[in-house]
Amino acid sequence: MKAGRSAFDVALDWNGATAYVTTADAGALVPFDTASGAVGTPLTTGAYPLAVALTPVPVR
Numbered sequence: 314m315k316a317g318r319s320a321f322d323v324a325l326d327w328n329g330a331t332a333y334v335t336t337a338d339a340g341a342l343v344p345f346d347t348a349s350g351a352v353g354t355p356l357t358t359g360a361y362p363l364a365v366a367l368t369p370v371p372v373r
Contacts, residue, residue, distance in 0.1 A: 324365040335362040 319338040325331070325347070332345045340360050344353035 321362070322364045324367050326367055327370050333365050333367065335365050337361045337363065 319336055320334050321337050322335045324333050326333070330347055331353070332347050334343045334345065335341075335358070336343055336355075339355065340358055340362065341355035342358050342362060342365060343355045345351065346353065
C-alpha cells in the first residue's frame with residue numbers, strides 16, 4: 314500500500330472498507346481498499362490537504 318511520500322492524515326469510511334489518506338505532495342485524497350490494500354483513483358483536493366473527515370453513516 315503506497316500513499317505518497319507525504320501521507321498526512323487517514324480516515325475510515327463508515328463500514329471500515331475504505332481508508333482515505335491525504336497526501337500533501339500530490340494534493341490528493343487517496344482511497345485504499347482495507348481488505349486487499351488496493352489503491353483507488355486519487356481525488357484531487359488542491360494544495361496540501363492536511364486533514365480528512367467523513368460522515369459516520371451513509372447520507373441518503
